Amino acid sequence: MSRQPVTLGVFYPEEFRNHEFFDEAKGRNDSDWLVKTGEAQVAMWNTLLDGMFADVVFLEAAPDATTEIPDVDAILIPRVDELQYAIPTHTNIKVYEIWMRYAFDLNAPDGTAIAQWTMTAYGKTPTAFLQSDEAAVNLAAVVALRDAGAHFATLFPTVPDIADWLQSRNQTLAAGNTP
DSSP states (O other): OOOEEEEEEEOOOHHHHTOEEEEOOSSTTOOOEEEEOHHHHHHHHHHHHHHHEEEEEEOSSOOOTTSOOTTOSEEEEEEEEEEEEEOHHHHSSSEEEEEEEEEEEEEOTTSOEEEEEEEEEEEEEESTTOSOHHHHHHHHHHHHHHHHHHHHHHHGGGSHHHHHHHHHHHHHHHTTOOO
16 A cells, blocks of 8 residues: 555544443343443554555644644544444354444544545454453454454545545645645
8 A cells, every 4th residue: 555645634532542332231141341442443543544644643632623733734533433242142143243333534734624434344253262252352343443444544545525635635746836
């Protein structure tokens, strides 16, 4: 994959950085489930974005429409819109699954929207090689994160608004102008 000639600002909202999903047991034979994905997500996205873009600047504060962020071409703000999981006690199949839906905002440095889109990621793990339910759920989450990274890398330049923006940037750069 070749890097996009873009300096990307990235802001991870607190809900994303500390994302977790809690499902309280419904009955005596059920267990509470807490799936923490925040730390692993930030690590995965940091690595992925660093490989996809010429430069990545991580923003500490949320960008707003009143302040332009200098030295970046665009600002990416990811969110987890939904997380679902299935375990053998739910499905009667010896498989653990995690499904995540992401939403992304890509904004210009002045806060105007460039693109908004959603993307799903899926991970599943058979139980045969795992020691515990917790290990199986964690592995399914890792597989879902890999799926998210692969989808994002291939999807990003094909989102229509992003494709238009990248083409405009490339034409401006080819003409010797600053975008």
